[in-house]
Amino acid sequence: MTLVLKQLYQRFNQVRGRRIFIVPTRFGFVYALFLILILLGAINYSNSLGHVLCFLLGSLGLVAMLHTYRNLAQIELKHAHAQSVFNGQEINFNLVFDNPTPRYGYQIEVSSKQDKIRSWNPFKMFKGYEHPQLIKRLEPQQTTQLNYLLPTQRRGEYTLGQLRIASVFPLGLYSTWTYFKNNYTALVYPKPEGILPLPRTTQYGQDLTSKPQKGLDDFSGFNRYRTGDPIHAIAWKSLAKDNVLRTKQFTSPQGGHLMINWQDVAHIKSLEARLSQLCQWILQAESTNMVYGLTLPNTVINFGHGDMHRHRCLAALARYE
Amino acid sequence: MNSASPSNNSLLWLMLGLTLGALPHFSFQPLWVSIIFLAMIGWRCMNSWRAWPLPTKRFSKLKFLQLSIAAIATLLLLSSYGNLIGRDAGVALLTVMLALKVTEIRSHRDYYLSCFLGYFLVVTNFFYSQSIATAALMFIVVTIMTGCLISLNVPEQSLNSRSKFKLASQMLLQAIPLMILLFIFFPRIAGPLWGLPNDAYSAKTGIDDSMTLGKISQLIASDEVAFRVKFTDDMPEQSALYWRGPILWHTDGRTWTELEDTLQTSQAPTLTHSGPEYHYTTTLEAHNNKWLFALDFPTTTPTVIKSHFTQDGQLRSDETIKQRQQYELTSTPQFTFNSDDEPYLRQALQLPDNQHIRTKQLAQQWLKQTQDPLQLVQIALNHFNQRDFYYTLTPPQLVGDSIDSFLFESQRGFCEHYAASFTILMRAAGVPTRIVTGYQGGEINPVDQFFVIRQRDAHAWTEVWIKDRGWLRIDPTAAVSKDRIEQGMSTVMPLSMRSPLFISNSQNLAELWQKIRNNLDAIDNKWNQWILAYGPKLQKEFLSKLGMPSPNWQTMAIWLIASISFTLLTISAILFYHRQQSAPIIKLYKKFCKQAAQRGFKRENHEGPLDFGQRLKQHYPQQSNEIDQITQLYINLHYGKQSASIEELRHFIKHFRLQKL
Numbered sequence: 001m002t003l004v005l006k007q008l009y010q011r012f013n014q015v016r017g018r019r020i021f022i023v024p025t026r027f028g029f030v031y032a033l034f035l036i037l038i039l040l041g042a043i044n045y046s047n048s049l050g051h052v053l054c055f056l057l058g059s060l061g062l063v064a065m066l067h068t069y070r071n072l073a074q075i076e077l078k079h080a081h082a083q084s085v086f087n088g089q090e091i092n093f094n095l096v097f098d099n100p101t102p103r104y105g106y107q108i109e110v111s112s113k114q115d116k117i118r119s120w121n122p123f124k125m126f127k128g129y130e131h132p133q134l135i136k137r138l139e140p141q142q143t144t145q146l147n148y149l150l151p152t153q154r155r156g157e158y159t160l161g162q163l164r165i166a167s168v169f170p171l172g173l174y175s176t177w178t179y180f181k182n183n184y185t186a187l188v189y190p191k192p193e194g195i196l197p198l199p200r201t202t203q204y205g206q207d208l209t210s211k212p213q214k215g216l217d218d219f220s221g222f223n224r225y226r227t228g229d230p231i232h233a234i235a236w237k238s239l240a241k242d243n244v245l246r247t248k249q250f251t252s253p254q255g256g257h258l259m260i261n262w263q264d265v266a267h268i269k270s271l272e273a274r275l276s277q278l279c280q281w282i283l284q285a286e287s288t289n290m291v292y293g294l295t296l297p298n299t300v301i302n303f304g305h306g307d308m309h310r311h312r313c314l315a316a317l318a319r320y321e
Numbered sequence: 322m323n324s325a326s327p328s329n330n331s332l333l334w335l336m337l338g339l340t341l342g343a344l345p346h347f348s349f350q351p352l353w354v355s356i357i358f359l360a361m362i363g364w365r366c367m368n369s370w371r372a373w374p375l376p377t378k379r380f381s382k383l384k385f386l387q388l389s390i391a392a393i394a395t396l397l398l399l400s401s402y403g404n405l406i407g408r409d410a411g412v413a414l415l416t417v418m419l420a421l422k423v424t425e426i427r428s429h430r431d432y433y434l435s436c437f438l439g440y441f442l443v444v445t446n447f448f449y450s451q452s453i454a455t456a457a458l459m460f461i462v463v464t465i466m467t468g469c470l471i472s473l474n475v476p477e478q479s480l481n482s483r484s485k486f487k488l489a490s491q492m493l494l495q496a497i498p499l500m501i502l503l504f505i506f507f508p509r510i511a512g513p514l515w516g517l518p519n520d521a522y523s524a525k526t527g528i529d530d531s532m533t534l535g536k537i538s539q540l541i542a543s544d545e546v547a548f549r550v551k552f553t554d555d556m557p558e559q560s561a562l563y564w565r566g567p568i569l570w571h572t573d574g575r576t577w578t579e580l581e582d583t584l585q586t587s588q589a590p591t592l593t594h595s596g597p598e599y600h601y602t603t604t605l606e607a608h609n610n611k612w613l614f615a616l617d618f619p620t621t622t623p624t625v626i627k628s629h630f631t632q633d634g635q636l637r638s639d640e641t642i643k644q645r646q647q648y649e650l651t652s653t654p655q656f657t658f659n660s661d662d663e664p665y666l667r668q669a670l671q672l673p674d675n676q677h678i679r680t681k682q683l684a685q686q687w688l689k690q691t692q693d694p695l696q697l698v699q700i701a702l703n704h705f706n707q708r709d710f711y712y713t714l715t716p717p718q719l720v721g722d723s724i725d726s727f728l729f730e731s732q733r734g735f736c737e738h739y740a741a742s743f744t745i746l747m748r749a750a751g752v753p754t755r756i757v758t759g760y761q762g763g764e765i766n767p768v769d770q771f772f773v774i775r776q777r778d779a780h781a782w783t784e785v786w787i788k789d790r791g792w793l794r795i796d797p798t799a800a801v802s803k804d805r806i807e808q809g810m811s812t813v814m815p816l817s818m819r820s821p822l823f824i825s826n827s828q829n830l831a832e833l834w835q836k837i838r839n840n841l842d843a844i845d846n847k848w849n850q851w852i853l854a855y856g857p858k859l860q861k862e863f864l865s866k867l868g869m870p871s872p873n874w875q876t877m878a879i880w881l882i883a884s885i886s887f888t889l890l891t892i893s894a895i896l897f898y899h900r901q902q903s904a905p906i907i908k909l910y911k912k913f914c915k916q917a918a919q920r921g922f923k924r925e926n927h928e929g930p931l932d933f934g935q936r937l938k939q940h941y942p943q944q945s946n947e948i949d950q951i952t953q954l955y956i957n958l959h960y961g962k963q964s965a966s967i968e969e970l971r972h973f974i975k976h977f978r979l980q981k982l
Contacts, residue, residue: 027430027433030433030434030437031437034437034440034441037441038440038441038444040514041444041448042444042447043509043510043512043513043514044512044513044514044515045448045512045513046511046512046513046644046856047444047447047448047451048451048852048853048854048855048856049447049451049455049456049459049852049853050444050447050448051504051507051509052456052500052504052852053440053443053444053447053459053463054444055499055500055503055504055507056463056493056496056497056500057440057463058499058500058503059496059497059498059499059500059503060467060492060493060496062496062499062885062889063492063495063496063499063892064492066889066892066893066896067492067896070896070897073897104479106474106475106479106480107474107475107476107479136476136478136479137479168474169474169475170470170471170474170475170488170492171467171470171471171474171492172429172433172470172473172474173470
């Protein structure tokens with residue numbers, strides 16, 4: 001029985017679309033008050049045009065309700081994604097809204113609520129939406145992007161949270177809003193700070209630092225083509241210039257190998273300060289072209305280099321518990 | 322979102338709207354109120370244009386200036402009106418305070434409040450004038466105000482001013498059907514809810530309860546409608562159209578007044594009616610007095626207005642006529658009035674002492690010829706008719722004893738001169754006489770067949786009382802100017818008084834003007850009869866006609882809610898509807914797909930037209946030719962590879978039938 005009801009409810013919701021709330025703003029209530037005043041005046045003076053004005057403004061209020069509702073109706077959140085940032089920076093959620101209607105949407109305020117408030121008071125569910133940002137205009141039958149900035153205060157996973165879009169357009173007499181439930185998240189790395197210098201590099205086997213080694217990562221110049229050189233390394237542009245076949249030369253990092261170790265920061269008391277120090281070292285190691293790895297009490301990340309590797313290390317720090 | 326201050330653009334529009342809304346008040350408000358209003362609006366505009374400082378805490382001197390203007394204005398209002406709750410004082414106060422508010426708009430809240438006050442300013446205009454022109458101007462003001470509200474909620478970059486006002490007018494137009502429903506069905510309550518201030522209704526031009534020579538001729542300049550009459554079937558001839566107003570008895574030599582209240586009793590006069598009856602409906606404009614004008618002589622008092630006949634035979638409402646009133650009456654032009662006994666004979670013979678000496682002497686001379694009152698009347702009329710008397714709308718100024726001076730020197734006068742001097746002559750000769758004021762004649766408007774009586778048709782005539790015959794109407798003006806009585810006022814009026822000066826020289830243009838005016842007047846009349854008169858009474862009548870069995874507020878509420886909901890649904894359907902914008906080519910192809918789907922071959926989302934065609938052909942090898950053609954035509958048309966005719970595709974789709982398997 002409940003299943004049937006639930007199914008019915010879901011189908012009904014599908015037909016109706018997203019649930020859109022609408023209530024008068026405080027200016028809407030003041031407007032209503034003025035209408036009552038005008039009506040009283042019109043009745044008292046038996047003034048026909050006074051009645052007409054009151055009815056016209058009252059009808060305008062009803063029509064405004066439809067217009068306010070229409071401003072939000074059918075708008076959907078298509079997707080959102082964000083780059084990871086360091087603690088203290090703002091997460092930039094790139095929100096993409098779709099407006100399938102042939103009309104513009106105006107002055108739409110976007111805000112979000114990170115944590116769920118559980119309360120006996122059902123009105124609390126409307127509360128707690130923060131960080132409002134404005135979309136001035138949604139183009140018709142198109143998607144519109146908003147860089148939604150969310151401040152950070154801690155490391156770890158940040159959820160976009162329940163998203164709310166709201167609008168009082170056109171007359172400001174009604175406020176309408178709707179919610180988008182979503183699972184979009186962004187990762188916040190620890191803040192890179194610390195006064196400790198980078199630990200000494202660990203050498204493995206032969207001395208690799210003296211001579212540049214051919215590698216694949218960094219461009220270092222051109223050489224004449226020799227058979228056996230990889231085709232993807234051929235410098236086609238310069239071939240077009242002077243008809244000489246050359247290959248691009250790349251070198252691998254020569255900064256040495258470094259294992260960044262939990263033990264090196266064990267003497268720092270605060271966990272966050274430790275992670276911050278590790279974070280800073282990883283950034284330094286990356287920027288000086290080192291090959292580095294990370295050892296945490298519960299994870300070990302092997303030697304590596306590059307953005308992907310850096311992200312793996314920083315993510316491990318961000319998620320460390 | 323609401324913290325930002327309103328943009329310059331939206332402020333300037335608000336200034337325009339408020340100024341237009343206050344404009345009609347300028348004509349009767351004290352000049353200083355208008356000056357303060359315009360100065361404050363100007364100040365705000367200069368702030369927007371030239372960044373002039375506003376009265377804020379930062380500019381304490383300006384703040385002080387603003388507050389002192391407010392204080393001085395309040396004191397001035399109190400001293401000139403005596404209070405602040407009357408209509409005029411209230412409107413002046415609203416104007417001044419709104420202007421001062423405007424100089425300190427900083428937040429959205431202030432702006433909203435000013436807009437709403439602007440809407441209120443609109444309604445105050447209707448307390449003074451409910452003409453079509455006022456309504457049109459105020460509709461513009463409401464549109465601007467609505468545009469202002471929009472401009473507050475949307476910056477100029479997203480929506481320019483023109484689009485904002487387009488949206489405002491669209492919203493108002495969508496509101497109009499709802500407004501009409503509310504106007505018709507919203508249960509009306511008869512006002513007033515509380516005591517109206519004394520100045521609720523302004524002074525009106527029109528017949529007065531006293532008459533001084535020269536007073537009625539001032540009315541002649543007024544084109545204003547006094548009342549309109551619609552005769553049910555026949556109407557009496559023009560010369561019988563005497564619309565009785567106040568009856569004047571007492572004179573101090575210059576001014577004629579009504580019977581004193583102490584002399585009036587509640588007894589009605591004795592009347593006998595004979596001859597044809599005329600039925601008609603009168604729509605009387607508000608005149609702030611109690612009399613109801615009626616064709617001589619009504620058989621009964623009207624049913625819809627509480628009224629009575631005074632003892633001297635005047636139809637009087639119990640309440641002051643402050644609004645347009647409509648009543649039905651039946652009159653008989655042939656009647657006798659107090660034929661046996663007249664209680665006010667003494668008043669009908671009253672003469673001021675030591676005045677009108679020459680007039681009295683003339684009457685004494687006539688008395689020597691005859692004692693018969695009717696013959697005396699005839700002598701007097703002959704005197705006017707045969708001597709050098711002229712009827713003129715612009716009589717010369719009378720010096721000294723006005724009656725003597727008129728009768729023996731200027732001999733040029735207007736109805737009131739003839740009526741007054743005739744009465745003095747008759748009373749001096751011992752014939753009981755009184756003056757009746759009111760209107761005579763009128764004009765039929767060929768557009769809507771309403772008979773229109775204007776202020777310029779104001780008239781004064783006399784009645785003499787003769788034993789056994791009662792009060793007889795004698796119109797001394799008729800003895801001088803027959804045309805005035807038989808053809809109406811417009812024939813004796815020069816063209817220049819009937820039409821604006823610029824076209825006064827041409828008869829054709831004057832006629833054209835008359836035609837235009839008739840049409841405008843007919844529209845005005847409809848407006849009055851239907852829009853302005855629509856109150857509790859007319860609402861009941863109208864709703865009964867619509868088929869509502871017993872219009873009480875419950876049934877009205879049900880009708881109202883039902884019709885409003887229906888209209889709102891229609892409006893939202895229009896607002897939310899948007900066609901799936903598929904080109905006719907796609908529509909045709911969809912038809913084809915639909916047919917296939919009915920046979921069980923639904924085109925999948927991922928399936929291109931070629932693939933779909935292939936699949937169909939496998940099942941319908943006999944029709945593969947047609948399927949190919951349609952598919953190819955569609956691809957050519959839709960993707961534009963080759964020129965193809967849509968008509969061809971239409972033809973194919975129309976004749977295409979998938980066979981049964």
